[in-house]
Amino acid sequence: MANTAQARKRARQAVKLNAHNSSQRSTLRTAIKAVRKAIDAGDKAAAAAVFQSSVSVIDRIADKKIIHKNKAARHKSRLAAALKALA
Structure with missing residues (x-):
């Protein structure tokens, strides 16, 4: 457990940031x-x-x-290739 006030605050912030980033990754996967x-x-x-x-x-x-x-570029490239192959 965090011992200082600063460490406790950073722990609280990390939880909030992790939840936000997780929802963003979920949006990416859905798209x-x-x-x-x-x-x-x-x-x-x-x-x-x-x-x-x-x-x-x-x-x-x-x-x-x-x-x-680079991961974003890889996803876009693979999706574009799959779309092009649909012809």
Whole structure:
């Protein structure tokens, strides 16, 4: 357990920050799954629309440093390749 007032405060802040970051990661995973589901459905136009909104979510979360920028780029690249292969 934290001994000083500063350490207790940092522990409280860490709990709050962890909850926020966890919800952001959940949003990211949901966006990626939405694109995968749209691609599996086979409708390229709908999948492209979902992909555009998901790219925005991925970039926003990478900008906040919740995931690394290279991981964000990897997700976007793989989703774009899957969308292109849908042709």
